[in-house]
Amino acid sequence: MRLAAALALLASLAGRAGAVDLVLPAGAERTHAATVPLATHRVAVAPFDGETVPRRAVEGVVTRQVWRAPLPPGGTPLMVVAPLREALAADGWRVALDCEARACGGFDFRFAVDVTPAPAMFVDLNAFRYLSAVKDDAWLTVLASVSAGVAYVQATHVGPPDEDAVAAAPTGRAAAPAGAPAVAADLAARGRAILSDLTFAPGGTALTTRDYASLAMVAAFLRDDPDATVALVGHTDAEGGTEGNLAISRRRAEAVRDRLIAEHGVDPARVEARGVAYFAPLASNADAAGRALNRRVEVVVTSVGATGASPLAPDPGTPPPDSR
Structure with a gap:
């Protein structure tokens, strides 16, 4: 799939792992893009263990993009992630975690990782796959889900803090x-x-x-x-x-x-x-x-304008007092 091949280039999103261009497939639509000069991204490094999801809080330049793209009949999250996994391995990335919905931990896993809110990103609790990988001092996580013939893909890259960008933020x-x-x-x-x-x-x-x-x-x-x-x-x-x-x-x-x-x-x-x-x-x-x-x-x-904020990490907040 061209989508998966394109996602293999996401390691360059923060400009620290090579200068390459993203080539998205026909029909792909980017629904979200944000970069924060200094932020924390929670990287899952193991499936839900019955009590918690082991995670590592990684700090640095956090770049996140989300895409929505059509899939052929019978398309699965693995069809999106597998070529990306191979490309990352060939480029020297070490996979920390690669799991599918139930093996990851289902509901408990999904709500322990950072996910861009709907409608930009959609996660089917029965059809998603998560991949985290590390190379030197950079991390990459990919969350892919499939619903009704459409793939939703969130990729988050964390690179070393950019001191100049932080100072100018x-x-x-x-x-x-x-x-x-x-x-x-x-x-x-x-x-x-x-x-x-x-x-x-x-x-x-x-x-x-x-x-x-x-x-x-x-x-x-x-x-x-x-x-x-x-x-x-x-x-x-x-x-x-x-x-x-x-x-x-x-x-x-x-x-x-x-x-x-x-x-x-x-x-x-x-x-x-x-x-x-x-x-x-x-x-x-x-x-x-x-x-x-x-x-x-x-x-x-x-x-937003030039001085606006960008959404990266969802926060559950407090429950509203209304009743349905």
Whole structure:
């Protein structure tokens, strides 16, 4: 597959393992790209052992890209990863971990590793593969998943810290003012945040009529960066059917968008609303606490200006108080 061959070149993403160009296959679409001069990436080095996923926290220049591409009938995550694994070995990389969904640890493994939020990245808990590899002082992780004939591939490269880039990195929005809601710091540092203070009418999709500090902070973020755009992403728990949950999650995101536009003067062209139902859970849906955590609306930065932040590491945040 040309996609897998192209991914074999990802070791050069941070400009430290050779100057080569990525050649993506026809039909491939990049859904996310971000580089942070100094950040931490959690690299899994062994499968879930029954209690935890052994990980190594690697610091440096973190570059992440995500692609979505069509697959031939019967395509599997291994079809994406196998050629990449061979290319890395030929280039002197040592594979630290290579496992598929169940062997990795399934749900417990998936939520122990860093994954770009939906809709940019999608992980089918029954059809994914994870690869981590190291060469000298650089690390590379690849997470590939397949769903309905489409491959989703996330590749994260960590190279040595770039002292010049760190010194030149903008800091104007990295620190939220004292007393600011957590959403401000999350947007500045990670490019995404859970709007945990939102409440909806019981069993409905309309926002209750009160002021929300999180929405004021989203509006302020957009005012501070005239080039920024965001997506509001609604999530549900796993109770009920797919179509119903997709509709509920979308309508809740739309309700938040409407409030931002009507009460905070946000330009409609700068905010979109999407619903992903129960396809991006933060916790198990087996108990009430996990279901409450999964019911949420998130804001995801989709583009920023020259001084904007880039999303890299997801943060579960705090569960919203509404009930589905």
